[in-house]
Amino acid sequence: MQTxxxxxxxxxxxxxxxxxxxxxxxxxxxxxxxxxKDKDLSPEIQLDLLINSAKSDxxxxxxxxxxxxxxxxxxxxxxxxxxxxxxxxxxxxxxxxYDDSLSSLSNxxxxxxxxxxxxxxxxxxIVEAKNKLDEERLRxxxxxxxxxxxxxxxxxxxxxxxxxxxxxxxIFGTGESDEKPVHTVCVGDFYLGxxxxxxxxxIDITGHNPSKFQCxxxxxxxxxxNDIQGFxxxxxxxxxMNYRLPTEAEWEYAARSGxxxxxxxxxxxxxxxxxxxWYGLNADGSTHAVAGKLPNGIGLYDMMxxxxxxxxxWYDKHYYETHPSNDPQGHSEGPNRVLRGGWxxx
Numbered sequence: 001m002q003t004x005x006x007x008x009x010x011x012x013x014x015x016x017x018x019x020x021x022x023x024x025x026x027x028x029x030x031x032x033x034x035x036x037k038d039k040d041l042s043p044e045i046q047l048d049l050l051i052n053s054a055k056s057d058x059x060x061x062x063x064x065x066x067x068x069x070x071x072x073x074x075x076x077x078x079x080x081x082x083x084x085x086x087x088x089x090x091x092x093x094x095x096x097x098y099d100d101s102l103s104s105l106s107n108x109x110x111x112x113x114x115x116x117x118x119x120x121x122x123x124x125x126i127v128e129a130k131n132k133l134d135e136e137r138l139r140x141x142x143x144x145x146x147x148x149x150x151x152x153x154x155x156x157x158x159x160x161x162x163x164x165x166x167x168x169x170x171i172f173g174t175g176e177s178d179e180k181p182v183h184t185v186c187v188g189d190f191y192l193g194x195x196x197x198x199x200x201x202x203i204d205i206t207g208h209n210p211s212k213f214q215c216x217x218x219x220x221x222x223x224x225x226n227d228i229q230g231f232x233x234x235x236x237x238x239x240x241m242n243y244r245l246p247t248e249a250e251w252e253y254a255a256r257s258g259x260x261x262x263x264x265x266x267x268x269x270x271x272x273x274x275x276x277x278w279y280g281l282n283a284d285g286s287t288h289a290v291a292g293k294l295p296n297g298i299g300l301y302d303m304m305x306x307x308x309x310x311x312x313x314w315y316d317k318h319y320y321e322t323h324p325s326n327d328p329q330g331h332s333e334g335p336n337r338v339l340r341g342g343w344x345x346x
Contacts, residue, residue, distance in 0.1 A: 085107040095181060097171075102133070105125055163186070184325055185325055187253050198219060200217065265341075308342030309342070311338040
């Protein structure tokens with residue numbers, strides 16, 4: 001199956017938000033636990049309020065909200081009780097942050113020892129977190145030879161992406177609520193366009209160019225999801241192939257160089273983002289020719305920055321909560337489609 005990458009309107013190049021897992025949708029900010037008037041309270045009272053709020057969120061299985069309360073508590077810069085480290089480690093485990101979960105749970109055991117109220121539970125959680133880490137490392141070790149082959153294996157401007165399993169979602173804890181919970185997803189083999197569809201390629205198939213930033217080798221933009229269905233229909237008729245948009249799961253797996261732990265497509269080093277992407281600090285308010293920056297680990301260019309890229313899925317902010325593990329296709333209906341890979345305009 002051949003999947004293609006098509007850009008959306010490029011209002012995204014004036015951004016300084018560095019997050020791989022972005023989709024173009026409005027988010028409603030959660031209500032802060034500590035209100036402005038509460039900032040006059042002592043740090044100790046604020047700590048009690050935040051821990052109680054986090055406990056309430058845990059009882060309701062609102063794990064991400066609980067994490068936010070615990071992180072605010074950490075910023076109070078006071079000594080934290082042992083119970084804090086146990087509870088914080090528990091919610092970190094629930095959200096897939098296994099390294100930090102181990103650290104927090106170990107801090108709990110160091111502070112309270114065997115006499116601690118949650119000693120047995122902490123040991124159980126530590127074993128679970130270690131097992132999760134071992135599974136993740138084993139999966140990455142097994143997939144590495146396949147990723148090396150995939151990076152070399154291209155066909156007619158397409159890159160072969162060897163399927164596999166990965167943890168999809170906000171694995172770094174920096175994203176929005178619709179990028180959670182982190183969940184394991186498996187995708188099959190597929191080919192993905194080495195670059196975004198260029199304006200020249202679009203013109204060759206449709207005979208016109210809708211883009212604001214006219215440039216043959218730049219990605220086509222200002223195209224709707226429905227426009228792309230017409231484009232792929234004509235492309236398939238002309239070539240006899242079966243091109244389509246990638247699913248969101250396929251897109252994220254490919255962007256992260258085959259499901260690796262990459263915060264930005266191709267790197268985990270924030271100082272090197274400019275080597276891999278056109279974005280607010282280097283794009284000068286315009287799109288740029290494809291493949292002008294470094295590719296990610298499997299040979300795909302511009303998987304972040306330059307323009308947004310359409311996926312085949314309907315958008316549903318709660319879909320990750322019920323996401324099937326095998327080749328998820330997205331929600332069955334909805335008013336909007338999923339966009340990935342661009343930069344939010346500010």
